[in-house]
Amino acid sequence: MGVRIVTDGDNAVLYCSTTDWAFGPVFNSDDDHDADERAAAFCTWLGKGRDPRQYTDSELESKYSEWLAQEKAQWAAHEQEQDY
Secondary structure (H helix, E strand, C coil): CCEEEEECCCEEEEEECCCCEEEEEEEECCCCCCHHHHHHHHHHHHCCCCCHHHCCHHHHHHHHHHHHHHHHHHHHHHHHHHCC
């Protein structure tokens, strides 16, 4: 059990499979990545700290803003890793 992503391709949300409760921001597709890819990238970035379910709503909102500010750099680093 844990954090999962529910998506329709254009939008995605995080949810806890233990409690069946959605939480956090709504992720949208952009020109380069589907919503579920962006949600997974956020979880990967956030995973360096702690489980997303452990953050309060305001903390998660702040982390989301931090993630948005560095999202392009994260994707660039990921692409560079794929080239090797």
